[in-house]
Amino acid sequence: MRFRLRHQLPIFAVSAVMGLTSSVLGQPATPPARQPDPADSGDKPAPPPHTILNADEVPIDLGTALKLAGVENPELLLARQRVTEAVAWRQLAAAQILPNLNAGGNYNLHRGPLQQAKGNILNVNRDSLYYGLGTYAVGAGTVNIPGLNYNLNIGDAWFNYLSTRQRAEAAAAMADGVRNDVLLRVCLAYLELLRADCRRAIATQNRDDAVELARVTAAFAETGQGRKADADRAQVELQLRTALLTQTEADTLSATARLCQLLNLDPSTRLKPVEGWVVPASLVPDPTPLADLLAVAMMQRPELAARRAEVRAALYNLSQAKVLPFSPTLILGFSAASFGGGSNLISNPPGYVGGNGQLMTGPRFGDFNNRTDFDVMVFWTLRNLGVGNVAMIRAARSRARQSHYQELEMLNLVRMQVAESRALVQAGIPQMEVAEKAVKAGHEAFSQDLTRIKGGQGLPLEAVDSMRLLARSRFEYLNTIINYNQAHFKLWVALGSPPADMLARPIPTSLVPQPTGEMLPGPRVFSMPQTVPVP
Numbered sequence: 001m002r003f004r005l006r007h008q009l010p011i012f013a014v015s016a017v018m019g020l021t022s023s024v025l026g027q028p029a030t031p032p033a034r035q036p037d038p039a040d041s042g043d044k045p046a047p048p049p050h051t052i053l054n055a056d057e058v059p060i061d062l063g064t065a066l067k068l069a070g071v072e073n074p075e076l077l078l079a080r081q082r083v084t085e086a087v088a089w090r091q092l093a094a095a096q097i098l099p100n101l102n103a104g105g106n107y108n109l110h111r112g113p114l115q116q117a118k119g120n121i122l123n124v125n126r127d128s129l130y131y132g133l134g135t136y137a138v139g140a141g142t143v144n145i146p147g148l149n150y151n152l153n154i155g156d157a158w159f160n161y162l163s164t165r166q167r168a169e170a171a172a173a174m175a176d177g178v179r180n181d182v183l184l185r186v187c188l189a190y191l192e193l194l195r196a197d198c199r200r201a202i203a204t205q206n207r208d209d210a211v212e213l214a215r216v217t218a219a220f221a222e223t224g225q226g227r228k229a230d231a232d233r234a235q236v237e238l239q240l241r242t243a244l245l246t247q248t249e250a251d252t253l254s255a256t257a258r259l260c261q262l263l264n265l266d267p268s269t270r271l272k273p274v275e276g277w278v279v280p281a282s283l284v285p286d287p288t289p290l291a292d293l294l295a296v297a298m299m300q301r302p303e304l305a306a307r308r309a310e311v312r313a314a315l316y317n318l319s320q321a322k323v324l325p326f327s328p329t330l331i332l333g334f335s336a337a338s339f340g341g342g343s344n345l346i347s348n349p350p351g352y353v354g355g356n357g358q359l360m361t362g363p364r365f366g367d368f369n370n371r372t373d374f375d376v377m378v379f380w381t382l383r384n385l386g387v388g389n390v391a392m393i394r395a396a397r398s399r400a401r402q403s404h405y406q407e408l409e410m411l412n413l414v415r416m417q418v419a420e421s422r423a424l425v426q427a428g429i430p431q432m433e434v435a436e437k438a439v440k441a442g443h444e445a446f447s448q449d450l451t452r453i454k455g456g457q458g459l460p461l462e463a464v465d466s467m468r469l470l471a472r473s474r475f476e477y478l479n480t481i482i483n484y485n486q487a488h489f490k491l492w493v494a495l496g497s498p499p500a501d502m503l504a505r506p507i508p509t510s511l512v513p514q515p516t517g518e519m520l521p522g523p524r525v526f527s528m529p530q531t532v533p534v535p
Contacts, residue, residue: 049207049242052249057272062190065263069186072264076182079175086164086171093161099150099332105131108138108341125344127365132337134373143373146333155327159320166313173309176302176498184493186262188486193255194273195482200248202478206471207241209446213467214238216453217460230460237464241471278481280432283492290422293495297418300496304414307407314400321396325382325389333375340368414494421491428484435477442470 070076108128113121130137133147217234220226257267265271284293298304342365346352351361383389449463 049245052246053252054270057270059274060190060271061274062187065186065190065259066183068263068265069182070179073182073186073262074264075178076175079178083168083171083175086168090161090164090168093157093164096152096157096161099148102135102145102147102149103133104135104145105129105337106135106137122345126341127343128339128341129368130337130339130371132335132371134333134335134337137335137337137339137371137373142375143333143335143337146373146375147335147337148333150330150332153324153327153329155323156320159316159323163313163316163320166309166316170306170309170313173302173306177306180302180493180496180498182262183498184489186259187489189255189259189262190273191482191486191489193252193259193271194275194278195478196248196252196255197273198278198478198482199475200245200252202471202474203241203245203248206467206474207238207245209467209470210234210238210241213450213453213460213463216450220453226460233464234460237467278478278485280428280481281485281488283488284422284425284495286425290419293418293422293491294415297414297495298411301414301494302496303410304407307403307410311400311403311407314396314403318393318396318400321389321392324392325380325386328378328380331375331377333373335371335373337371338368339371340366342366417494418491421487421494424483424487425491428480428487431480432477432484435473435480438473439470439477442466442473446470 106129108126108130110127111125112123114124115121128138130143134143134145136144138144214231214234214237217226217231221228221231253270256269256271259265259271260267260269342363344364346362347364349361350359352359354360383392446463446466446469449466453460453463
């Protein structure tokens, strides 16, 4: 994974996470030679604060998070199933050109009187059996359920196939949009986890500074060289920094839970980003005119493609409603089977008149022979005397207009997202430069104030104020880098491209723990590919 870095800014990203330690911004100025003072006493350091974080943590990087989201996220799986359903409906619409195949048989039994066509009443006990291609053959009529049955309205079937094909394209485009949205949320959630982890590191550095300041002011207050009020003020600041450190730990757990939700993982698992720092990442070339970005988004955004497909489907439905009164319905039926039977009038004398004019008798149940039926029907339909067709046309025209308005609504949303993300990207670089200068100046000011206090030349109140400004500038510096990266991801997705793993920068191999074992099959408590290091 790699980020395409566009600007090699003089931003000490490692120090932004670790609090801009003296190894980057330089050691504090060496104070002039002076007599030993209480600040140099060897007091024991303050004990570390209580932590709410679980010691067990699982390392994860952005590439692994994206891969897990593509496999485990329920929203993506649901979108893919909708595509499968839409494709199945399209296949069903295309299969309407094929006839239905019916095979079976029926047995008919009658006891009692029947009326002939000329009005005679006959007391008949008859039976018949039909078996083969088709079924429900009774008496002298045709086979009611043909073996090969073709019942199709030509215009309705054709436009229904065209509309289902557009719906399949719309479902595929919507699945791409859901994928982009889910992967974007995974990227943002991962960056929020990285922000929370870095804020905790900065909060630890700020607390260490507060511990040192509290130790110095307390030592001067105990020897009478400083005021107790200054020591109390420094102690209050230390307690606030301790509380803030606990809050950053809670933010880390919250960010972990949100990322686990997107990855369909157990929220009790504590995820730890592999990166030990944050750096600015550029995904979209700059400078790129806003008009060009909007043109790219209108061509590539899958949501717009889905809306266009829905518009075409609605227009096909409108054409279908208009053509329906003039489109014939074709019914074809073909049956071939064996048919036989008999009655008491045939088996009992005088029997029936045969082809030679002689009276003959036949079996009570028999005379089975092959039988073939072929039927063709064509008709046109006006639904509800044409009133129903007019209502269908009006409803289809309204749906076509609705789909067009939805396309315009999505177009405005896409243009807004591109413009907003580009504005955040453009504002990110100046903000990072200002935040970098603020961190440098704050670190230098705090170092000088702390040195002056130890030399008995400054006031503790000045050092407390400098420490607050330094702590604030550290957090602000981290936030500007994270916000800049998030803005680039939002702009990249707003242009219609998914945040694939190729967009992330590589993690140094020295920072990736080596796996200590393989994941064996079994109940999934923490779903993770085998390529992820096992802590």
